Amino acid sequence: MNLALRAFINHLSTQATSAIKRSRRGFYAMNAMLFINQRSHQRSRYESDYGVLCRL
Incomplete structure (x- = not known):
């Protein structure tokens, strides 16, 4: 992720x-x-965590 996008997301x-x-x-x-x-x-790790979140 580039810095401008990261800064924008942090601002939001x-x-x-x-x-x-x-x-x-x-x-x-x-x-x-x-x-x-x-x-x-x-x-x-992302795949397994996302699967857990979807089952909640």
Whole structure:
């Protein structure tokens, strides 16, 4: 991911964090996205984690 895109996403997330935290569904969705992003550089691990999230 290039730096400009990363900075843009960070900007959006800081703008949206307070609004997202007001809704429980948005809060869980945000956590799931962060979890997937942390694992995405490890391909096999990403596949298994994504499968677990889909079964929840």
